[in-house]
Amino acid sequence: MASQQNPKSADAAADPQELTLTSIPLRHTTSAISAAQLGAAETRVQAAPAVIKPLLRGWLHAGTTPLAIAAGIVLIVLAQGGIAKAGAAVYLACSVLLFGNSAVYHIINWSPRVKQALRRVDHANIFLLIAGTYTPVALGALPLPRAALLLTIVWSGALLGIIFRVFWLSAPRWLYVSLYVGLGWAALFFFSEMLQANVPAMILVAVGGLLYTIGAICYGFKWPLRNNKYFGFHELFHACTVAAFFCHWTAALLALLDPLYLR
Template sequence: MTRFILEETTGEHIADGVLHVLGVVFAVAAASGLLTWGALSLDGARIAASLPYVFGLIATFAFSAAYNMTLHAPIRAVLRRFDHAAIYLMIAGTYTPVALVGVGGGYGIALALTSWAIALTGIVMKLGFFHRFERLGFVLYILQGWLALIAIGPIVAALPLAAMILLAAGGVIYTVGTVFYHKALPYARAIWHGHVLAAAATHYAAVLLVLNIP
């Protein structure tokens, strides 16, 4: 028998759906704008560094929308794994241009590689062992997101002040949003996804500034 699940009230589901539509539109528009600008203004190395970011941005919002808007229980169970795994992808994708273009050198390479190592670990956990390492998976999100603190010196020396403020603000917005994700509050899911959208927009602005560094 086909099973359908609505974990929220109808109003909450609609609010969350609106945010997901906005998220997908934002991701596609942002990615298209960045790639178009890059093709006209950036060198090959900077375009290459931006590709993982673009891929992670679209994947995150696409999988999130697919999972949260699907009511068919067996399909939701599969999409949930990809939804959670894509978060690691977006974080690592965001680090890639920041680390390789913004920071550069050995510190930048080490920062990018470490972020991708955490991402691959998290993706394998979410896709293959979803229910076994839930707490560790959450810890990895936070660890990966604030990984930049270990290279704060080179980052401060290399990045424009505005880019650093935007990156930090986005990190704070994401982190605050996780509080709502774990709370049984009305519209908690929509509030969490609102934080995700706001933080992603903030980080997008930061990435544009980083890629435009002379």
């Protein structure tokens, strides 16, 4: 008597390419599904759009760096008195550190490790420039004891801010931007005194402060020009810092040409 053949086995034998899951061992089925899922995940990762920074990122600060060096030298030469010249030198050093490092950090596509280190320096330099800007203005527009008090407050805040950014690089954007703005306006309690000493200089200080604040808001909210190919919100922030720098440089010049402590 001829043996009866399983219909499914006969179909499989007739067409070896038609295989069902029931004809494949379970462990091979699981491996095949896992491999398919892994391949799909890799495809999704490869298809994810890369973050491309605008083409002008960092170039505003690169162009400002030599101007900051020249402006700082002029400020030192024209400042009246040793204390005023020392304040101008501090301003020169802080401004060149900020603009120079920012250009190097933002223009070049660094490895993740180097990029992280430069980002720490970049964000720490913002605190340095805030304190460095206050230094010549306070020394020129306040009595020296009051200038020492203001600079102690501002430089202490800058030091704490630097430590904060160096050791907590992943801090929320809203938090560290708020700290920049808060430290930048710390001199409001001394503003009336400085205004009496030098009105034009203090008007420029206020204008520069507003420009820094507008830039910080654009940076904090990533708005406007969020996805622009050439000039985005970050570049707008940099443009505000450059404009504010020259406002504050002019204010420092006016204050150091006729410092209050020499009157």
